[in-house]
Structure formats: C-alpha cells, structure tokens
Amino acid sequence: MNLFAEIRTLVLDSLATLTAEGALPEGLGFSNVAVEPPRDAAHGDMATNAAMVLAKPAGLKPRDIAQNLAEKLSQDPRVVLAEVAGPGFLNLRLAPTIWQSVVHAALVEGDKFGRSNVGQGRRVNVEYVSANPTGPLHVGHTRGAVFGDALASLLDFAGYDVTREYYINDGGAQVDVLARSVYLRYLEAHGQDVAFEDGTYPGDYLIPVGAELKEKVGDAYVGKGEDVWLADVREFATEAMMGLIRDDLKSLGVEMDRFFSEKSLYGTGLIEAALADLESKGLLYEGVLEPPKGKTLEDWEPRQQTLFKSTEHGDDVDRPVKKSDGSWTYFAPDIAYHYDKVQRGYDALIDVFGADHGGYVKRMKAAVSALSGGKVTLDIKLTQLVKLYKDGEPFKMSKRAGTFVTLRDVVDQVGPGVTRFVMLTRKNDAPLDFDFAHVLEQSKDNPVFYVQYAHARVNSVLRKAREAGIAVDDATLASADLSQLSHDSELEVAKKLAEWPRLIEIAARTNEPHRVAFYLYELASDFHALWNKGNELPELRFLQEGKTETSQAKIALIRSVAVVISAGLGILGVEPVEEMR
Known part of the structure; x- marks a missing residue:
C-alpha cells in the first residue's frame, strides 16, 4: 500500500477529467506532477504541485487550475478538504479512515509492507569495499561496506535484482609489496631478525601468514631471490588477505555474491576486447594531451598516447588508455572491468568509493556510457572520511594493523548493529564523527538506541497484553476496530507510517540508504511522543483496563510501528531488539 501513489493517481485521474471537459488543453504531460507531504504539517496531510507545473504549458493561471482541481478532488470520499494556497499550491486533508487503513495494511502485509516494484526486476550491480588485499579493512572501508550493503538491501526491497560485488585489486605493485612483507615475516618465523623498509607493511596481522608460509614450504625460500618466491608468495599472501577480509566483512554482516579479480583482466584478452569495442565506435585515437592545469610548458613533456574520447560522453578531457611505451594506463583495466559488467547484462551499475576517488567519476561514467551505447547507467557514490573518538578524544590507531583503526576494532568495541546504524546517520558524502562512548549512550541523542528502544517498548506492551489475556497476534490486531484511533497524536503516527x-521508492531511486535511518529516527520519535502523552492522558494509553477491543486498536497502531522499524533495520542490516538490557 502506497497511499501517496494512490492519491497521486487520484490527482492524475482528476486532471484527465478536466482535460476531457476542456478545462485543460489536450497534450499536457503529467510526469512532473507530484504528491508529497507539505512542508508545514499545519497546512494539510498532502500537497500537490499540479497547478504550478502545468500552468505554463497550459497557458493558464496556477490558481485557476488549482481551483478546478480542488473541486474534482473534493468529490472523492478520501479527501475531506482541498485547499488552494499561495500562487497555486493545493493542500489536501484526508479522512481519518485513510490513515487507519494504513495500520491495517501494515499488519496484513507484515514485512512486505513498503516493498515496491519500482525496480521492476532491473538487474543492478553494486560494487563496494574493493579494498587492496594488503591487510585488514580499516574504518574507512567500514563506512563503504555498510553503505554499499545497505544500498543493495534497499534496492532489493524496492524490486531490483541486485548483485553484490567486490573487485579484488590484485593486479598492481602493492601486492608485490605485500608479498615482500609476508616474506619478511616468513624469515622471522625461521628465527631471523628483519627490518620493514621500502614501504613494506609492518602490521602484526602478517605474523601468522608468515608462519603459515613456513609450514607450507619449509625453508625452501630462505636465502633465495625474488625470482624464486615472489610469484608464489604473492598468490599465497593475496589468498590469506582475502580470507582475512572476508572474515572482517562477515563480522559486520556483509556477504558478497561475487568476487572479481583484477589480475584476471591481464593476459586474457579482456582489456584488448574492451578497447576494441571503443575503437569500433571511433572513440580511440593517437594524440597528445594538453598540459595538466598548473603545469608550465617548461616542465611538461608531450607524449604520443592512445586516448579515449571520453569528452564525447561527458568527461572534461580525453583520457589515455595506453602509454607511449605500449603498456596500459591504470584506466585501461578499469574500462575492461566495467566492460565485463556491461557484457553480463546489468541494467545499472553502482560503484561505492572513498572520497579520494572524486577525479574518477566523470571518466568512468564516460566509459560505461560509451561501452553500453548509453543504455547502462553508472552511479558512483563517494563516502567521506570517518573520524573516530572516545569520550571526545581521538581514538588511537590499532596495534594489530600498525597504522590505522581496523573494521574489527570498531565492531569489537560496539557491535555490528551499532556500527552499521551509526555509519548511516549521515549522508555518504558528508564527514562522519564516530564517538565510541556516544554511540552506546541510552539517550534520545543516540539514534541507534532511540530506534531500538521504540521497538523494545512495543514488545513490552505486547508482553503485558498477553499477560492480561489480550490477543495481540497480527491477524487479530488487523481485524480490530481501528476507527477508535481518532486522537490527533495517534493519527500523526499513522501518517508517518x-x-x-514512498520513502523506500525515493531512497531507491536516489541510491540513498541513509534516508531509511533518518526516517526510522523520526518514526521512533513520533512513537515515543505518543507514549509520553499516554502518561498525561489516560485515553492514549495502549492498555485500557477492561476495554479489550480499544486496547487491541491502540496496540495495532504501535505493532505497525514495530513492523516498519523491523523492516527498516533489516534494510540497514541491524537486528531489532526485543527488550533493552
């Protein structure tokens, strides 16, 4: 049940009637007509911009359209009042029975309430985390992991066919550095003193990997040159790190559908095939790039390179894909990887990256547009930095990792559920402060607690009702006399439900799972406000002594709140709590 969609349909039908009657000209497009909550709840329950967006193409005054539309809408029993405001906005007030029906729908539909078919089964690939396989995931990866996973769940809830994918960056020089670092730990396992130099990784997490390598090959690599061991140790170390990364993700509740290796692009013809596709479309040429901004001609050396005409697909400059010496640029395998995604038949691609990938956005969008002929969309979401605090003081780095705070550090401190919810309390492109003490506080200022507390409070009422012999299963509550939910405070909660x-569809269309976290906090706030008013007004209490049917109606309302909170937390990957401890 999507009440906003239903009223929008009513508005569109009324506009069609006005057109048939000659009050509106033929051929008007109604795609920009919206029905949404008014900015000020005092103005009504819903508002439509129909008159404002149709006035110019219709050649009519907005207020005249609004007046005619108001008359048509007022004839529907669902609309109590249709009132024209300002230059032509139309505010609507709906009958209480409409809001009461929302409670019924939530109880009948259960965890399917709010689910949408807006995705229409379109195939979407969400790539996230994709960290270099050189060590445990750090707190920055944590935010990207939570965001990507919640987004994938949101899209699934909205009717998309979603694939969660991790791109293993195992094709670059950093994996050689990892292999050398593991080799040092291998020598250390043989009792040798070692020094971590030349950018090698000193973290303690490689100690067991070195020991495992010793157990596997004995002393076969001791005293040998890189030509003997580098390739084998590289593969061994990468597999070990990916095992560590999988365990880290599992501790956060993240499981991928697919892992794609960058190394698989090399020597297999995939890069060549992707570039051949671009060349067949006339999008590759030999040329010289202009000097980068800030460079003078004196310190700029022009080079003949193979360039991709990315400017034809929205980029600022054309991009090199092959260097003058014939080797690939770093962009070439990125093109090949996305070419592979396009070839797999996805309708849309989403990449979740750290904020340092801002310069990557336009060129990659251009590549996907070119490779797919504009048929496949690419949305790149950048996640900003996370600053960690404890009691207001910066949180120190992890001894295990050596240089950074790991994902596991965070999860071990506060748990996966709290970690996930807090990571979504800001929009992905806004910086996030994460205070370990604050996120465990039991107060309204802590959104995790506030939402969980609402769910727990509902369950406490259900337990007390059962103890009093009142049936509170969903089927019984759905058949209760919901007309007894007539107080403004009760209807406000129903309106939020x-x-x-509508929130699900908007969040899915914009790829913004943080909207779910925001909404859950608002719903919890409305619920807690109703609870508190019950302390002052006995008629608002959920359990009415000696009035079973009235109690069931009121419990139906708050049970609906729990249904939505549970569904929303499920999208965020957070387990709802039955009681607070």
Whole structure:
C-alpha cells in the first residue's frame, strides 16, 4: 500500500477529467506532477504541485487550475478538504479512515509492507569495499561496506535484482609489496631478525601468514631471490588477505555474491576486447594531451598516447588508455572491468568509493556510457572520511594493523548493529564523527538506541497484553476496530507510517540508504511522543483496563510501528531488539 501513489493517481485521474471537459488543453504531460507531504504539517496531510507545473504549458493561471482541481478532488470520499494556497499550491486533508487503513495494511502485509516494484526486476550491480588485499579493512572501508550493503538491501526491497560485488585489486605493485612483507615475516618465523623498509607493511596481522608460509614450504625460500618466491608468495599472501577480509566483512554482516579479480583482466584478452569495442565506435585515437592545469610548458613533456574520447560522453578531457611505451594506463583495466559488467547484462551499475576517488567519476561514467551505447547507467557514490573518538578524544590507531583503526576494532568495541546504524546517520558524502562512548549512550541523542528502544517498548506492551489475556497476534490486531484511533497524536503516527512506502521508492531511486535511518529516527520519535502523552492522558494509553477491543486498536497502531522499524533495520542490516538490557 502506497497511499501517496494512490492519491497521486487520484490527482492524475482528476486532471484527465478536466482535460476531457476542456478545462485543460489536450497534450499536457503529467510526469512532473507530484504528491508529497507539505512542508508545514499545519497546512494539510498532502500537497500537490499540479497547478504550478502545468500552468505554463497550459497557458493558464496556477490558481485557476488549482481551483478546478480542488473541486474534482473534493468529490472523492478520501479527501475531506482541498485547499488552494499561495500562487497555486493545493493542500489536501484526508479522512481519518485513510490513515487507519494504513495500520491495517501494515499488519496484513507484515514485512512486505513498503516493498515496491519500482525496480521492476532491473538487474543492478553494486560494487563496494574493493579494498587492496594488503591487510585488514580499516574504518574507512567500514563506512563503504555498510553503505554499499545497505544500498543493495534497499534496492532489493524496492524490486531490483541486485548483485553484490567486490573487485579484488590484485593486479598492481602493492601486492608485490605485500608479498615482500609476508616474506619478511616468513624469515622471522625461521628465527631471523628483519627490518620493514621500502614501504613494506609492518602490521602484526602478517605474523601468522608468515608462519603459515613456513609450514607450507619449509625453508625452501630462505636465502633465495625474488625470482624464486615472489610469484608464489604473492598468490599465497593475496589468498590469506582475502580470507582475512572476508572474515572482517562477515563480522559486520556483509556477504558478497561475487568476487572479481583484477589480475584476471591481464593476459586474457579482456582489456584488448574492451578497447576494441571503443575503437569500433571511433572513440580511440593517437594524440597528445594538453598540459595538466598548473603545469608550465617548461616542465611538461608531450607524449604520443592512445586516448579515449571520453569528452564525447561527458568527461572534461580525453583520457589515455595506453602509454607511449605500449603498456596500459591504470584506466585501461578499469574500462575492461566495467566492460565485463556491461557484457553480463546489468541494467545499472553502482560503484561505492572513498572520497579520494572524486577525479574518477566523470571518466568512468564516460566509459560505461560509451561501452553500453548509453543504455547502462553508472552511479558512483563517494563516502567521506570517518573520524573516530572516545569520550571526545581521538581514538588511537590499532596495534594489530600498525597504522590505522581496523573494521574489527570498531565492531569489537560496539557491535555490528551499532556500527552499521551509526555509519548511516549521515549522508555518504558528508564527514562522519564516530564517538565510541556516544554511540552506546541510552539517550534520545543516540539514534541507534532511540530506534531500538521504540521497538523494545512495543514488545513490552505486547508482553503485558498477553499477560492480561489480550490477543495481540497480527491477524487479530488487523481485524480490530481501528476507527477508535481518532486522537490527533495517534493519527500523526499513522501518517508517518504512510510515508514508509514512498520513502523506500525515493531512497531507491536516489541510491540513498541513509534516508531509511533518518526516517526510522523520526518514526521512533513520533512513537515515543505518543507514549509520553499516554502518561498525561489516560485515553492514549495502549492498555485500557477492561476495554479489550480499544486496547487491541491502540496496540495495532504501535505493532505497525514495530513492523516498519523491523523492516527498516533489516534494510540497514541491524537486528531489532526485543527488550533493552
């Protein structure tokens, strides 16, 4: 049940009637007509911009259209009042029975309430985390992992066919550095003193990997040159690190559908095939790039390179794909990887990267546009930095990792559920402060607690009702006399519940799972406000002594709140709690 969609349909039908009657000209497009909550709740329950967006193409005054539309809408029993405001906005007030029906729908539909078919089964690939396989995931990866995983769940909830994918960056020089670092730990396992130099990784997490390598090959690599051991140790170390990364992700509740190796692009013809596709479309040429901004001609050496005409697909400059010496640029395998995604038949691609990949956005969008002929969309979401604090003081780095705070450090401190929710309390492109003490506080200022507390409070009422002999299963509550939910405070909660299906569609269309976290906090706030008013007004209490049917109606409302909170937390990857401890 999407009440906003239903009222929008009513508006569109009324506009069609006005057109048939000659009050509106033929041929008007209604795609920009929206129905949404008004900016000020005092103005009504819903508002439509129909008159404002149709006035110019219709050649009519907005207020005249709004007045005619108001008359048509007022004839529907769902609309109590249709009122024209300002230059032509139309505010609507709906009958209480409409809001009461939302409670019924939530109870009947259960965890399917709010689910949408807006995705229409379109295939979407969400790539996230994709960290270099050189060590444990750090807190920056944590934010990307949570965001990507929640986004994938949101899209699934909205009717998309979603693939969660991890791109293993195992094709670059950093994996050689990892192999050398593991080799040093291998020598250390043989009792040798070693020094970590030349950028090698000193973290303690490689100690067991070195020991495992010793157990596997004995002393076969001791005293030998890189030509003997580098390739084998590289593969061994990469597999060990990916095992560590998988365990880290599992501790956060993240499981991937697919892991794709960058190394698989080399020597297999995949890069060549991707570039051949671009060349067949006339998008590759031999040329010389202009000097980068800030460079003078004196310190700029022009080079003949193979360039991709990315400017034809929205980029600022054309991009090199092959160097003058014939080797690939770093962009070439990125093109090949996305070419592979396009060839797999996805309708849309989403990449989740750290903020340092901002310069990557336009060129990659251009590549996907070119490779797919504009048929496949690519949305790149950048996640900003996370600053860690404890009691207001910066949190120190991990001894295990050597240089950074790991994902496991965070999860071990506060748990996966709290970690995930907090990571979504800011929009992905906004910096995030994460205070270990604050996120465990039991207060309204802590959104994790506030939402979980609402769910736990509902369950406490259900337990007390059962103890009093009141049936509170969903089927019984759905058949309760919901007309007894007539107080403004009760209807406000029902109105907030009605926003849930609309919120899902908006969040899915914009790829913004943080909207779910924001909404859950608002819903919890409305619920807690109703609870507190019950302390002052006995008629608002959920359990009405001697009035079973009235109690069931009121419990139906708050049970619907729990249904939505549970569904929303499920999208975020957070387990709802039954009681607070």
